[in-house]
Amino acid sequence: MSRAVRLQACPRGPVLVRGADVVVDADGAEHAVTRPVVALCACDRSARKPWCDGTHKAITDDRR
Amino acid sequence: MHLPTPCGPVSSHVIESLSGRGTASAPATAGGGSVLTDRDAQLALWTTYELSFRGFEGVDPSREWDIGLIELRLALESRFEAELRAVTDERVVAGVSRDGDVGDLVLALVQDDDGPHLSSYLRRDATADQMRDYLRERSVQQLKESDPQAFLVPRLQGAAKVALAELQYDEFGAGTPSRLHQDMYARTLAAVGLEPAYGAYVDEVSAISLASANVMSMFALNRRLVAAGVGHFAAFEASSSVPSRRVSAGLDRLGLSAAAEYFDEHVEADAVHEQVAARDICGSVVREDPGLLGEVVFGVICALHLDALSGVELLTRFGAMDTPGTHAAAS
Numbered sequence: 001m002s003r004a005v006r007l008q009a010c011p012r013g014p015v016l017v018r019g020a021d022v023v024v025d026a027d028g029a030e031h032a033v034t035r036p037v038v039a040l041c042a043c044d045r046s047a048r049k050p051w052c053d054g055t056h057k058a059i060t061d062d063r064r
Numbered sequence: 065m066h067l068p069t070p071c072g073p074v075s076s077h078v079i080e081s082l083s084g085r086g087t088a089s090a091p092a093t094a095g096g097g098s099v100l101t102d103r104d105a106q107l108a109l110w111t112t113y114e115l116s117f118r119g120f121e122g123v124d125p126s127r128e129w130d131i132g133l134i135e136l137r138l139a140l141e142s143r144f145e146a147e148l149r150a151v152t153d154e155r156v157v158a159g160v161s162r163d164g165d166v167g168d169l170v171l172a173l174v175q176d177d178d179g180p181h182l183s184s185y186l187r188r189d190a191t192a193d194q195m196r197d198y199l200r201e202r203s204v205q206q207l208k209e210s211d212p213q214a215f216l217v218p219r220l221q222g223a224a225k226v227a228l229a230e231l232q233y234d235e236f237g238a239g240t241p242s243r244l245h246q247d248m249y250a251r252t253l254a255a256v257g258l259e260p261a262y263g264a265y266v267d268e269v270s271a272i273s274l275a276s277a278n279v280m281s282m283f284a285l286n287r288r289l290v291a292a293g294v295g296h297f298a299a300f301e302a303s304s305s306v307p308s309r310r311v312s313a314g315l316d317r318l319g320l321s322a323a324a325e326y327f328d329e330h331v332e333a334d335a336v337h338e339q340v341a342a343r344d345i346c347g348s349v350v351r352e353d354p355g356l357l358g359e360v361v362f363g364v365i366c367a368l369h370l371d372a373l374s375g376v377e378l379l380t381r382f383g384a385m386d387t388p389g390t391h392a393a394a395s
Contacts, residue, residue, distance in 0.1 A: 010339045011168060035238055036230050039336040047309075052335040054305035057175055 014039035014052035025050040065263040067120045068111060072104025074140070078111050078133065082123045099143045099275075100151075100373065106274035109144065110204070110266065112137040113281040117211060118262055141282050145289075148279070152365040159361040166350045166357065167343030170295065170364055174302040174338075177368045180375035183307035185384050186314040194382050195318060196256050198311075200265050201378065205277040206249040207262050210235035212284035213297050219290040220345075222352065227344030228294070231301075231337050245333075248326040255323035256315075272377050276370045283363060291356040294349055295363025298341035303371060304334040 008016040017023070017038050023031045031050055039052035046053045067083055070076035073091040099105050114120065115128040127133065159173050186198060210232055217228055237244035250260035259265070266274075280300075283293035312327035350357050379385045 010343065011165075013171075013339055014335065016336065016339055035234050035333070035336065037234075037336055037340060039332075039339060048332060051332045053309060053331050054335045054338075057306065 009042070010039075013042070013056055015042050016040075023050050065114070065118055065120055065261070067123065068107060068263070068266045070104075071107055072102075074104050074136075075107040075111065078108045078136065081130075081133065082111070082115075082120065082127060099140070099147050100370075101271045103271035103274070105140055105143070106271045106278060107266070109137065109140045109278045109282075110274045112140075113278060113285070114263070116281075116285060117208060141286070144275075144278070144282060148366050148369070149362070152362060152369055155365045155368075156358060156362050159365065160358050165343075166347045166360070167339070170298050170342040170346050170360070171302055171338065173361070173364050174299050174368065177303075177372075179368065179372035180379050180385075182375035182378055183310040183314075185379060185382065187310035187317070188314070189384065190314055190318075190382065192256075192318045192320065194378075195314060195320065196258060197381070198378055199253060199256060199323075200258055201269050201273045201374070203249070203253060203258075203265050204263075204269050204273055205280065207246050207260075208277070209246040209249060211246070212280035213293065215284040216290055216293050216297070219287050220294075220349070222348065224294070224345050224348035224352065227340050227348065231340050231345070234333060234337065243329075245326070245329070248329060252323045252326040256320055270374075270377060272370065272374045276374060279366055279370060289359070291349055291353075291359035292363035292366065294341070294345050295360035296367045297363070298338070298346050298360075299364040299367035301334050301341045302338035303367070304330055305332075305338060308334065 003019045005017065005019040008018075010016060017033070017040055018036065020033050020038070023033060023038070023040065025031060026049075041049050041052045041056075043056040043059055045055040045059060047055065067079050068075070070079045077091050111120075112133050115123075115125075115133070119125055119128075159169065162169055162172070182198070186195060190198070213228070214232060217225060217232065220228060233239075235245050237247075241247070250262075253260040280293070280296065283289045283296055308327040308330035312324040312331065315321060315324040315327065346360050350360060376385065
């Protein structure tokens with residue numbers, strides 16, 4: 001299936017990616033995309049980078 | 065699945081009727097107490113709902129539309145919905161009055177919720193038996209994970225339908241049968257020595273656990289409640305990613321890592337799903353009809369309320385409600 005890759009930035013959250021087959025992380029490692037949509041960590045705090053694991057919520061708490 | 069064991073007059077009426085030993089007249093369903101904690105009422109409701117899901121061995125599938133059972137179901141739903149509206153009213157009004165983006169609002173309502181810290185207890189302190197107890201109580205909803213919400217799809221249109229279908233595709237394995245989430249939960253049960261069969265623990269779980277499953281069926285099977293259904297679904301997804309990480313860590317601590325696959329999957333999956341459900345499903349529903357905001361928020365608060373009641377119930381059973389960091393549920 002070929003379709004345009006679409007990025008959706010979520011305020012104070014991850015970047016949703018649709019239509020990608022592979023995500024290359026900061027170290028150059030390739031991660032296969034196995035879901036219809038994936039969430040990329042945008043806060044740099046995820047324990048499962050490049051994927052979001054919800055840790056950005058704790059950061060929001062810290063800033064309150 | 066076998067018919068469950070009755071635990072009072074209402075569930076007895078339903079189950080005896082389905083087993084062919086029925087009495088002609090239905091018992092009164094308008095009890096005075098809370099229906100959320102009425103196991104007899106919740107079991108009766110659960111049993112009538114299951115006629116629309118997997119059914120029971122030896123029961124004619126056409127009983128799904130038995131007029132008498134439908135009437136009884138409507139009477140129970142009327143009590144259930146009225147109680148949910150009463151206990152959530154204040155928080156729904158407060159939620160609706162907050163300005164801003166619907167997706168942001170849904171996620172903020174979940175994040176600001178000050179419920180009991182069940183997942184933190186499971187991560188740090190739970191014994192293996194307590195962990196099994198938690199997994200058993202959740203089994204009545206997780207073994208049919210996302211099944212109720214599939215009934216929401218034909219009731220939506222446009223962008224909300226597309227987003228729900230995208231999310232459901234992931235819940236239902238994204239094209240790979242071994243990734244079907246409800247089956248992953250069955251493997252988790254088996255990995256800790258519990259019975260993985262659908263409905264195996266219906267006779268053992270609490271009224272609150274049955275109510276937590278029933279609320280999804282009520283919202284999904286009544287088209288007038290579709291907006292509450294998407295709100296509930298979004299809150300459910302948004303209160304899963306971080307707790308799943310804690311439960312997974314708790315299973316690792318207990319040497320039960322083989323059971324952690326389901327929770328590991330949900331750390332990543334629900335970090336995606338919470339955004340899609342809040343922004344693309346709830347957001348689209350309210351954009352299409354701004355008058356539905358209150359119903360979406362009602363669904364969100366229902367999910368948080370039932371989750372809090374369940375958390376308090378389990379932590380109390382574990383003797384852990386005094387643990388620092390745990391709080392009583394907001395009433």
